[in-house]
Amino acid sequence: MFVEVERPAPGVAVVILNRPERLNAMAFDVMVPVRDQLVELGRDNDVRAIVLTGAGGAFSSGADQKSAGKPPHADGLPRPAYALRSMEVLEDVVATLRRLHQPVIAAVDGAAVGGGLCLALACDIRIASPTAYFRAAGINNGLTANELGLSYLLPRAVGTSHAADLMFTGRDVDADEALRMGLVSRVADPVVDEAVAIGERIAGFSQPGIEMTKRSLHAGIAAGSLESYMPVEGIGQLYLRMLTDNFEEAVQARAEGRDPVFRDDRDGGI
CATH class of the missing domain: 1.10.12.10 (Lyase 2-enoyl-coa Hydratase, Chain  A, domain 2)
Structure with missing residues (x-):
């Protein structure tokens, strides 16, 4: 399984992207079970806060450019429709994060690149480890920097000038700069422990x-x-x-x- 769920504290669930050999890239055999686990946790009334993180020193390196696999229910589709179905699967993960009843805390360690940055932005709170870095990578790949809600979520997180800087240049932002611009709310090590502690505090409220x-x-x-x-x-x-x-x-x-x-x-x- 490329997704694990842990319950380290009462009321707190940790969802772990677990394909470290690919830096937890967003292949369909990772993203579909992530979405399904999030939906299941959203229906669990004992879960009061959710932490999203990645295994092996990376949050997510974004689109898997080597072994993305196939989206579900796409056999026999022409190429344009296949591409649309593929995008819908990834968009649904972002939308699921936003729809959950519970607050979601991104515990970002290492790379949050491209779609990985979008996953972090879809969470309600973002915590970074000292080794975390963020990149709006679409422009580096000859595409636009707009994907999975990035051009909606990023300027609302950091303001239009910072968002334009990141989206037009495709440069890396380390944890300290991310903290200064408001992309994350704190830097902590170990980052998952800090995120779980935040989740425990949330779980104590109404x-x-x-x-x-x-x-x-x-x-x-x-x-x-x-x-x-x-x-x-x-x-x-x-x-x-x-x-x-x-x-x-x-x-x-x-x-x-x-x-x-x-x-x-x-x-x-x-």
Whole structure:
């Protein structure tokens, strides 16, 4: 199997791309099971946060240019349709990461190149090891730098000027520069341990509170204006304020000098 799942802490699952001899390149026999595992974890209500990482000192080197394999259900298709089906499989992995109820933390070690950069960008949080590096590689291959949502996600992560720099030059960005430009939120070693610790912290909060926060965060990124978006946030806050006792528990816990214990329902109904 080229994909492994570990459960190192309560509420946290780690999905590992495990084809280190190919730097975890995005062959179909890697990406299809990754998508399927993510879908399965998304339906597991005991999983509160997901870490995505790669084995063998690399996150993912992007498209597998030597042994990509075949996309499912593509036999007999003409070349243009075959290419479309291939792209759809990879796009579905990115879309699945964005759709998951749980926050996803990319633990990036070594290369996050081309499609590998896109996988990292599709995650909610990105943590880099000191040896991590990032490259928008399409331009180096005589193509555009636009793939798998890169031209949507990258400028929203780092701003348009940094995004243009990376996409037009195809240069490598090391972990320290990635931190400075906001591509990652921290640099840590060992990176997976740090990502799991973040996942454990997330798992300690209200489950619907985290889910609503992720939904609102993504909606805010795509919103057309502040005025049209603010009611989305307000409704989310009111929803949890009315349907749970978590706010009262947080206030009481602070007064008593203890950690809150969140229950995601309300005693006695609304």
